[in-house]
Amino acid sequence: MDDVRRGVPRTDSLLADPRLVAAAARLGRPTVKAAVLAAQQRVRGGTLPAAAVADSVLESLPVTATTLRAVLNATGVILHTNLGRAPLSAAARQALVVASGYVDVEYDRDTGRRARRGRGALSALRAAAPAAQDALVVTNGAAALVLAATALGAGREIVISRGELVEIGDGFRLPDLLTSTGARLREVGTTNRTTLADYSSALGPDTGFVCKVHPANFRMQGFTAAVPTAQLVGLGLPVVVDIGSGLLAPDVSLPAEPDAAGALAAGAALVTASGDKLLGGPQAGLVLGQQGYVDQLRRHPLARALRVDKLTLAALEATLRGPQPPVRAAVVADPAGLARRAEALAEALRRGGAECAVVPSEGVVGGGGAPGVLLPGWAVALPAEAARALRLGSPPVIGRVERDRLLLDLRCVPPEEDAAVRDAVLAVVLAAAPAPTSGS
Ligand SMILES: *Cc1c(COP(=O)(O)O)cnc(C)c1O
Numbered sequence: 001m002d003d004v005r006r007g008v009p010r011t012d013s014l015l016a017d018p019r020l021v022a023a024a025a026r027l028g029r030p031t032v033k034a035a036v037l038a039a040q041q042r043v044r045g046g047t048l049p050a051a052a053v054a055d056s057v058l059e060s061l062p063v064t065a066t067t068l069r070a071v072l073n074a075t076g077v078i079l080h081t082n083l084g085r086a087p088l089s090a091a092a093r094q095a096l097v098v099a100s101g102y103v104d105v106e107y108d109r110d111t112g113r114r115a116r117r118g119r120g121a122l123s124a125l126r127a128a129a130p131a132a133q134d135a136l137v138v139t140n141g142a143a144a145l146v147l148a149a150t151a152l153g154a155g156r157e158i159v160i161s162r163g164e165l166v167e168i169g170d171g172f173r174l175p176d177l178l179t180s181t182g183a184r185l186r187e188v189g190t191t192n193r194t195t196l197a198d199y200s201s202a203l204g205p206d207t208g209f210v211c212k213v214h215p216a217n218f219r220m221q222g223f224t225a226a227v228p229t230a231q232l233v234g235l236g237l238p239v240v241v242d243i244g245s246g247l248l249a250p251d252v253s254l255p256a257e258p259d260a261a262g263a264l265a266a267g268a269a270l271v272t273a274s275g276d277k278l279l280g281g282p283q284a285g286l287v288l289g290q291q292g293y294v295d296q297l298r299r300h301p302l303a304r305a306l307r308v309d310k311l312t313l314a315a316l317e318a319t320l321r322g323p324q325p326p327v328r329a330a331v332v333a334d335p336a337g338l339a340r341r342a343e344a345l346a347e348a349l350r351r352g353g354a355e356c357a358v359v360p361s362e363g364v365v366g367g368g369g370a371p372g373v374l375l376p377g378w379a380v381a382l383p384a385e386a387a388r389a390l391r392l393g394s395p396p397v398i399g400r401v402e403r404d405r406l407l408l409d410l411r412c413v414p415p416e417e418d419a420a421v422r423d424a425v426l427a428v429v430l431a432a433a434p435a436p437t438s439g440s
Contacts, residue, residue, distance in 0.1 A: 076409030079367025091322030099314035131264035132288035141274035144285030153183035153208030216244035233267030246279035280325030
């Protein structure tokens with residue numbers, strides 16, 4: 001009654017507005033109804049005219065049914081874990097759409113019978129890593145290592161160097177991951193130096209395997225020693241190498257980064273890696289290696305719990321078979337090209353009245369890859385105060401604050417989005433400080 005007197009439009013008549021019906025079909029009725037109730041409340045509070053309710057609801061609705069927002073990564077950090085690590089290639093994005101409906105992921109259309117799940121992705125993986133006799137895909141790199149530790153080490157000892165007991169981020173530590181499987185760690189050597197004799201004197205009837213972990217997120221310099229995979233293989237026990245980054249073959253631009261081909265050629269029984277680091281694909285854990293060991297992991301009950309979905313398989317296959325993924329383009333981005341794009345952006349911003357400068361900026365691989373490798377490039381520097389508004393803008397632009405300046409490094413921004421960065425910055429900077437009236 002009160003609402004009618006104050007002219008608050010009724011919920012059911014608002015929800016019958018064709019524009020809101022369409023929105024409900026896209027976003028779900030509860031989301032639209034919640035927005036309607038909020039708008040009605042504003043009418044009651046006197047902050048919204050009754051006639052504007054439907055428009056206001058439409059404006060307040062999200063674009064999609066997910067709260068995840070696509071952002072432009074102008075941090076210069078290629079594998080930014082907080083921003084979802086590797087952005088997928090157009091081919092992989094398209095594959096995701098194909099796989100999102102009914103799809104023959106585990107079905108042979110010829111015979112009408114069950115087929116090997118993910119056979120397309122697995123054959124692409126074997127083709128990309130010919131040194132592997134077989135391959136397996138699980139949910140992430142940590143899962144690949146846990147599966148290997150469970151299948152080959154549970155109830156036994158895993159021999160590992162003290163220099164490789166790594167924390168991978170967010171408080172998760174590989175030694176804890178390994179022992180969570182019921183395996184015991186037999187730590188050998190010291191933080192900075194481990195020798196072949198350290199390993200050989202630790203081997204015994206209880207040894208399940210020798211584990212070699214790439215310290216992917218830090219670098220040790222000075223009085224150090226580590227044992228190459230080939231020498232560990234000579235000890236006569238299976239060697240599992242966690243390379244982390246997912247490079248399948250050596251990369252000339254990242255010479256210190258280990259790759260699967262190298263570890264397999266050295267005789268590793270298994271190599272484990274992430275799909276969404278330098279490989280540039282979806283989150284996944286890759287297991288590559290000798291037939292018998294891959295079979296042992298595949299048949300372990302835990303493998304079923306770590307199985308990947310059809311979306312991952314589709315995106316992984318398209319990453320492996322398709323064109324160069326964005327991660328690769330960002331690693332090899334030419335500094336002169338980055339300078340030209342930064343100059344063009346700065347010039348457009350200045351024309352629009354924003355104060356800025358082009359400054360050198362060092363990009364990094366990030367996400368636990370290529371520690372210490374600095375990728376020379378350029379950034380547009382803005383006042384640090386703009387950072388939050390840009391993060392909250394549309395599209396959101398995430399920069400890097402360094403020495404009280406906000407740096408926008410275009411290394412990880414697709415060139416076709418440069419204009420979107422420009423518009424987002426102009427909207428924010430000019431809203432905060434209107435352009436001077438005379439152009440001096
Ligand atoms: C990143 C990394 C992991 C963890 O892989 P996720 O895919 O993030 O689970 C394990 N080991 C190493 C050496 C890594 O670099």
